[in-house]
Amino acid sequence: MPEHTLAPAPHPVPKRSAVRSLLRLWPYVRPVRWFLAGSVCAALLASCAALLVPLVLRRIVDGPVAHHDTAALWPPAGLLLLLGLTEAGLFGVRRWLVARPLSRVERTLRGDLYARLQRLPVSFHDRWASGQLLSRATSDLFTLRLFLAFALVFLIVNSATFLTGVAIMFSLDWRLGLILVLPAAPLVVLCSFFEARYSSVARRAQDQIGDLATVMEESVLGIRILKAFGRHRTMARRFRDQARELRSTELRKARLLADLWAVIVGLPELALGVALCVGCVLVAHGHLTAGTLVAFLSTALALRWPVESLGWLLAYSNEAATASDRFFEVMDARPAEEQDTPRTDLRPEGAEPDGIRFTGVGFRYPDAPPDTPDLLRGVDLHIRPGETMALVGATGSGKTTLTALLPRLYDATAGTITLDGTDIRDLPRQRLRELVAVAFEEPTLFSASVRENVLMGAPEAGPQALERALDTAQADFTRRLPEGVDTQVGEQGLSLSGGQRQRLALARAVVGSPGFLVLDDPLSALDVHTEALVENALRQVLAGTTALVVAHRPSTVLLADRVALLADGRISAVGTHQELLESCPAYRELMSGDPADRVREGSTAR
Template sequence: MTTSTPQRPGQSERDPLGADPDRLPPAGVHSLWRLRSYLRPHRGALAVMLGTALAGIVVAIAIPLVIKALIDGPITDGEIDPVLPLGLAVLALGVLEAFLTWWRRWVQSNAVLNVETVMRGDLYAHLQALPMSFHSRWQSGQLLSRATTDLSSIRRFFGFGMLFLLINILQVTAVTGVLLTMYWPLGLVVAFTAAPIVWLSMRFEKEYVLVSRKVQDEQGDLATRAEEAAVAIRVIKSFGRSGYISEQYETAARQLHATSMEKVRLSARFWTFLEVIPNCAVVVVLLFGAIGVGRGALTPGELVAFITLMLSLVWPVSSLGVILAMAQEAMTSAARILEIFDTESEIVSGSRVITEPRGHLRFEHVDFAFPDAPDEPVLRDLSLDIRPGETVAVVGATGSGKTALTALVPRLYDVTGGSVTIDGVDLRDLELVHLRQLVATAFEDPTLFSMSARENLTLGRADATDAEIEEALDVAQAGFARDLPWGLDTRIGEQGMALSGGQRQRLALARAVLARPAVLVLDDTLSALDVHTEALVEEALRRVLADTTGLIVAHRASTVLLADRVALLQGGTITHVGTHRELLVTVPAYRELLAADPSLEEALS
């Protein structure tokens, strides 16, 4: 994942955070509904959850009714004997309600955590399948926010909000029906409180979805800044710009705080009204209920049961604000995650496999433009034939398209015109996994992972033996890895920050060599090495390249000497192909490119 910050899908010029309501992806119930496939394997658990919840509602209603019978019967009549059985019945119902709650939550938590785990795995797998053109457009912090915060938001709704939204609606409906049956005038008072709640909820939903999306986007931007600062800490410190970067982070954090407070204020107003409405209803019920008892329309037991049932509605009504807020956040999160799931990769795997690869690499009239700039071609009508076992060095000025050319071989990008073939098979017809086993690439900017040196080395070939690892280390002159505190089992830290640039580059080169590919691509891999180490690496690479097809991006004459032939890349196309000496003698542009290299004279001698 990259940390570039071009405009993301859904952004507008007037709102760089992507909160323009005209450009937002739809965030509604259908966003969550599209994720329903993750719940299907847990339909049994959902049925248990719903069944225990309904049983809990029945028990919750039964308790006040038993209390009513206790007050209007034995207590009113002064009979002591029936009090104990009825009291024990109330106690048993309370214990049963507690058990049902425990059982529901256990089943619920297990199912929902499984859903979150599967969803996270699918999201990560999809991110890995998306092409470089996608990752170059998206901030890594935004992707991280979706893979963590947004998934947690969906999990909380699936595990709490969705069930309680249904339970609370059923409980309010059932209790209101019982209240209407017991004493319809007061039942109507309870029923009429639903009107302002529905109206208020509709207004709340429209405002909350926008501010919720803005908060989530700003959280992603803040995560990006934090990640960039962590990865680039050496650069920040070396330039003494910690204060400047911290100020940028603080500005983004304050913006997130301001937006979050706007969200809190909106929620607070909504929840305040939800607290007031049921409490006002309780006051009205107490007033008119007392009058009803005085006039004989209600018994004391009925009033107590009525009040108890009425109070049981306070939580379902007042929690509506929490649940609706949770639902809105989940719907927004679902929309944000679906932005990724709905992105289809332009790099589609083929089905062919080369059983006996020879490594014959050909570029045939290749055109290429980056997806974000289709009208600005980087490569134009480029043709190059690299025979099996041959090594070709590509030389060109900065920005001539050398790195783009190497990225086409493992299909990090696809050509926009022409074709690239291995052994006569178009790369687009090959299985992606198979292609990337045939081709190994060592990049100019080596990427190492927060794992052991051994795991980094065997990333492209997990079955490599110790002898093969030792051989690859010798080729890349990466013997320093043996001297790490725990040898090859030493964790080298995130991005390999504990190593020097040359050490990282040599480990990355050893990783590529260890893969034993049919085609080895070296994108200026020796740029960070000193002259002595470079000479040792080049001597060893000659032996490796003798058995494989090599494509080398080079800037120095010493690296060019590794190649059998040299291709000069100018203006996005190959203009000259020949040996190093031939091009030095016959092509002035080639000689000018290498003129500053002190090894040039040695190459000519």
């Protein structure tokens, strides 16, 4: 792990309109715009078919019913049946038009998000909780797909249906139409107020879902620790507390939506009741026909869904806008710089290999407190071609960080690092990471077979290279697994012991016979017997590569040709193991575990 304090997951809440947030999805929606347009057209035609029903009812009431002509009733009744079937069929077509295209949009969004996460620097992942990223890749993208498939379509369709219905009502009787339109003004004000309040609560809820996912993931991955220390109840309480906070936020959302819905439903119903009373008076005085009143009220009832759905559609649109913001927070993060025209040669033509050279290298983590010094300050170190250099230092001195700079998991904030004379910033990242192989102290394995995990270090390597790497790492246990190297190791490789995982990580680092090798205390989880076997095999690998090995034990130090001591952010001493034991008190203290003054006193006494 990097030797710094991780910052909590950021929860930025950008101030922007919901419309602007949703418009950012246009590049993804554009390829399927005609399917969406077809869906809108089908839904509009279905709504128009529904609005024609009141006009047919008017003709029935004022015609066959008023004149008691049963024979004349059948044609308009058949027309009503046809309109109903047409409406049902068109809504089926609407769903068929958007189902497959929008699933592709969701797939593209998820693929782009995953690709961006792979390109973002390690410093980004240090700052973000995995649950927050997981919720963006799952629930947020699902919300966006449902918005595009349903809420967006019906925001357009219901608005057009409402305007068309109002026009029909005014054409039937302007007085009754005016009564039903009067609640529109307070509804607009209420919806504006609701949008501002609801968007904030929706953002809070989606962030809390991400936090809850983080707790769940940590509990599952750390279940052995929780059970071993009897802390499962503590984690359960933490989960319940966060679930309770999420429940409170969701109830707040529900209350806001309930308040909006009460007004959205109540005002139109009140206006409809007034219109019914006025209409009955007009019919009684002969100023309006019964068929016209029936058609007017039927049209008003047909508009109930477009009006009542307004609250739900606004709420879902705000959630979709929040999901869009959360998606683009990751997409807007600056990826690791990729040079357009990098140099691909390792050294100038005719020049001799120069190995690995650190010159004035400095580094500080972006989240480090401003009043603290840089972790690395002017590191100068030269590892000659074919040489193995052991890097030692006290815990927290920056050894792991220095090794992470070589494959550019982090970028140095000062100075230069060169491979055979070429600045690593002049190399394509892919090429750099083909040249530099890494084995970390904490081995990470994936839910895949042994073969796939090891060959991740060199996908093009053949069976012989795989066998050599496993032999070097003394990973002969893989041959005793149920399916040999094709055995699935399970999530995080937890079906294996710590030493077995570390040996597979070492095999992954050496399988491609890299020109440059970085090993971060690669033998810490091995027993003494296995460690000796791995060291003997590893010496053959190190003889043909330029290597930097982080070491904490003398046995690992002895693998190296020379040793570098990192202290106070700088390389304070370089030499062979024996030279440093004789000339460097700090090194003697580190290797012996005794204070330097005691070592000096013992030497004087002897």
